[in-house]
Amino acid sequence: MAQAAYGFKQAGMPEPQGKPDQFIGFIYAATNCAISIRKLKEEIEELNKRGEFDQAREKIAELDDWVRVAAELREKSRELFDTIVDRVNEDPDPDVSISAIMKGYERGDLPIVQLVRRVCNYSIDGFKQTLSRVGIEFDSWDWESELTVWNGATEEVIEKLKETGFVEEKEGTLVLDVERAAQVFELKKLFNVKEDYEIPPLTLRRSDGTTLYTTRDIAYSLWKFSLAEKVINVISIEQRLPQLQLRIALYLLGKKNYAINLIHYGYELVHLPDYRMSGRRGRYVTFDQVLGEAVRRAYREVEKRSPHLSEEEKQRIAEAVGIGAVRYALVSVAASKPLTFTWDRVLDFERNSGPFLQYAYARAANILAKAEELAQSPDYTLLESTHEKQLILQLSKFPETVAEAADSLRPELIAEYANDLATIFNSFYDKHPVLAATPRELRDARLKLVEAVKVVMGNALQLMGITPLERM
RNA sequence: GGGCCCGUGGCCUAGCCCGGAUUAAGGCACCGGCCUUCGGAGCCGGGAAUCGUGGGUUCAAAUCCCACCGGGCCCGCCA
Numbered sequence: 001m002a003q004a005a006y007g008f009k010q011a012g013m014p015e016p017q018g019k020p021d022q023f024i025g026f027i028y029a030a031t032n033c034a035i036s037i038r039k040l041k042e043e044i045e046e047l048n049k050r051g052e053f054d055q056a057r058e059k060i061a062e063l064d065d066w067v068r069v070a071a072e073l074r075e076k077s078r079e080l081f082d083t084i085v086d087r088v089n090e091d092p093d094p095d096v097s098i099s100a101i102m103k104g105y106e107r108g109d110l111p112i113v114q115l116v117r118r119v120c121n122y123s124i125d126g127f128k129q130t131l132s133r134v135g136i137e138f139d140s141w142d143w144e145s146e147l148t149v150w151n152g153a154t155e156e157v158i159e160k161l162k163e164t165g166f167v168e169e170k171e172g173t174l175v176l177d178v179e180r181a182a183q184v185f186e187l188k189k190l191f192n193v194k195e196d197y198e199i200p201p202l203t204l205r206r207s208d209g210t211t212l213y214t215t216r217d218i219a220y221s222l223w224k225f226s227l228a229e230k231v232i233n234v235i236s237i238e239q240r241l242p243q244l245q246l247r248i249a250l251y252l253l254g255k256k257n258y259a260i261n262l263i264h265y266g267y268e269l270v271h272l273p274d275y276r277m278s279g280r281r282g283r284y285v286t287f288d289q290v291l292g293e294a295v296r297r298a299y300r301e302v303e304k305r306s307p308h309l310s311e312e313e314k315q316r317i318a319e320a321v322g323i324g325a326v327r328y329a330l331v332s333v334a335a336s337k338p339l340t341f342t343w344d345r346v347l348d349f350e351r352n353s354g355p356f357l358q359y360a361y362a363r364a365a366n367i368l369a370k371a372e373e374l375a376q377s378p379d380y381t382l383l384e385s386t387h388e389k390q391l392i393l394q395l396s397k398f399p400e401t402v403a404e405a406a407d408s409l410r411p412e413l414i415a416e417y418a419n420d421l422a423t424i425f426n427s428f429y430d431k432h433p434v435l436a437a438t439p440r441e442l443r444d445a446r447l448k449l450v451e452a453v454k455v456v457m458g459n460a461l462q463l464m465g466i467t468p469l470e471r472m
Numbered sequence: 473g474g475g476c477c478c479g480u481g482g483c484c485u486a487g488c489c490c491g492g493a494u495u496a497a498g499g500c501a502c503c504g505g506c507c508u509u510c511g512g513a514g515c516c517g518g519g520a521a522u523c524g525u526g527g528g529u530u531c532a533a534a535u536c537c538c539a540c541c542g543g544g545c546c547c548g549c550c551a
Contacts (some may be wrong), residue, residue, distance in 0.1 A: 003551080100551095173549055197475055198547095206549040215550050239478070241546060270476090278489090301513065321513090333485065336477075338544065345484065345500080349513055352485085352499045359513050367510050416486075419498085430506095430515045452512095472513080 005119045006094070007031030010087035011080060013115075021126020022286060024119055029282030030073050030081050034088035035095075037066050067255065076282070080188050085465045103209045106149050132288055134323050135465050144220055153219035157253070158204055159447045164252045172207030178245050181252055191244060191298060202245040214242045218463035219250045230261045232409070235264035237336065250332050265409055268333035273342060285341065298355070302472065309471070320467040321355050322347075328354030331464050332415035352419050357461060358469050364454040365432050365470045371447055378448045379441035387428040391449060393462035394421050398456050402463065417459040422429075425453050 007027040008014075016023035041061040047056035074081045088094055090266045104112030124141075131137065148154045158174065161167050166181045167174055178199045182188050188195055224231045233243065243264040251259040271277065277284040299318035306314065329346040333339060349355040381393065398417065405413040434450055437443040458468040 003550090171549085175549095195474075199475095200547050203549055208549080211547085212549075237477080239543065239551085242551090261523060271544090305511085305513070337485085338478080340484090342484095348500070350500080351514090353513085355513055359511090363511070363514085372511060412486090416498090423498090426514055427516090429510080435510050471511090 001116060001120060002098050003031055004028040005100045005101055005116045006174060007116060008119050011084050013120055016122055019126050020122035024122045026077060026282060029280060030084045032064060032280045033070050033073055034085045038089060040360055063407050073282050099208055100280040103208060106148055106210050134293060144216060147223050148219040149214040154216050157219045160253055173203055174205040175203055176202040178202050178248050184443055186277045187248055187251060191247060194249045213245055217246055221246060221250060225258045232265050234265045237268055240266060270339045270341050273340055291323060293343060294326045294347050295319055302350060315472050317469060320469055320472060321358060324358055324466040328415060329463050331411050334412055339421030354466050357418050357422050358472055361454060361457045362424050362470060362472045363429060363448050367450050368454060371435060375444035375447040377441055380443035380445050382442040383445050385432060387431055387434035390424050391428050394424050395452050395456055414460055421457060
């Protein structure tokens with residue numbers, strides 16, 4: 001964040017053009033690029049002077065890559081990119097400037113706080129825009145700095161950790177000897193770590209006096225546990241080690257139950273087929289792009305299948321279908337699996353997809369809408385066919401499926417369940433007429449069955465954040 | 473160098489933790505059927521898999537153990 005704030009300042013604190021988070025993302029990448037190129041050039045010069053040509057060659061390869069990145073970024077916004085590069089190169093030492101921002105922010109220097117907050121808010125506003133489009137909102141937002149730094153909580157954590165005797169001073173930094181702590185308290189088996197794995201140390205404080213993310217996270221976690229008995233951190237799997245170090249730190253602070261009840265729900269990242277996504281390089285597909293493309297494709301389908309609907313209605317349905325497709329694609333694979341992104345895979349509208357489920361729901365809804373009279377005298381003993389029995393059985397499994405999904409933190413189980421339900425319902429739909437069924441008692445029993453499907457499917461969809469549609 | 477995760481038909485995914493009722497299950501793609509009945513984003517059927525490789529444990533291994541190969545990630549005074 002400090003680097004983005006630095007770049008924003010160097011760029012002259014411009015008003016964002018376009019979506020604010022993407023604007024900041026661009027500034028961040030451009031700044032990073034400018035700094036990296038400058039550093040690499042200096043390093044190469046130094047290596048050449050010292051005659052270490054092999055190492056210089058490696059750096060040159062890195063430099064080449066960054067030069068390509070620069071060209072890509074410049075393509076996107078030439079003026080802004082050039083300004084950032086020029087200003088970064090005029091700066092005697094960008095690292096010092098960035099460090100000054102971090103220091104000032106932790107101290108609470110008003111102009112710096114205002115700068116950083118402004119940049120943060122641009123990003124957050126953009127995230128909120130995107131997330132609200134897919135129906136995600138948060139109950140509360142915190143400024144971590146308020147809860148951990150400015151109120152002294154992080155400093156208190158550092159002091160208490162010092163008292164444990166596992167903190168050492170090294171070249172002006174404070175370092176927690178996680179390995180020794182784990183050995184002394186026999187924590188490796190508690191946290192499922194192999195005995196012979198040496199846990200790397202954790203730097204708590206930089207030599208310039210500022211704290212690191214994981215250190216603040218210790219204080220932040222203590223705060224979270226003041227509100228809850230179980231904390232599930234949904235963070236990338238890359239942060240496995242820091243999360244382990246965090247738990248050990250909590251243990252050292254005498255909070256054994258916190259350490260145990262802190263769960264790291266690690267998710268894998270989404271990859272692109274050709275190259276690595278990298279925020280620092282500005283190489284990524286944004287979620288907004290994915291949603292936009294999904295909704296466009298959905299619109300084409302809606303127009304093809306339901307041309308009679310009003311324009312407004314078509315738009316509304318396309319939005320729900322496109323977003324449903326994306327949400328299903330993401331929720332239906334285990335989070336711990338890396339996902340290689342291709343449009344075809346994510347925007348599949350056939351079986352085993354969000355729209356497939358929405359379609360089954362719409363079919364059930366349609367039958368119910370066409371039933372002029374409600375089911376008054378159902379005789380359930382008449383539901384004798386295989387399809388009907390399978391459907392009843394599948395419906396009965398819903399509660400236990402939801403419970404298991406929740407207990408084991410596996411939302412993909414709901415997706416699998418809903419897909420099975422839709423498949424069975426479609427077979428039933430194909431073989432057994434509902435409204436035209438005779439006698440009346442059978443018609444009513446089937447109508448009740450369809451109603452149950454609609455209710456359960458609707459609930460399953462909503463659990464996955466997919467909008468059920470009466471028509472599509 | 474050390475550690476963690478993954479490797480299932482052409483492609484994607486489930487099953488693996490807690491070995492047996494699986495003839496290894498779905499989807500995409502491919503091939504062939506189904507438009508007289510509630511919307512075909514559907515239904516019915518078909519071909520296609522040495523479950524990365526090699527050992528081991530077991531009456532029994534996709535599942536447990538070991539080694540190796542291939543891919544990803546982590547080991548920062550980044551977050």
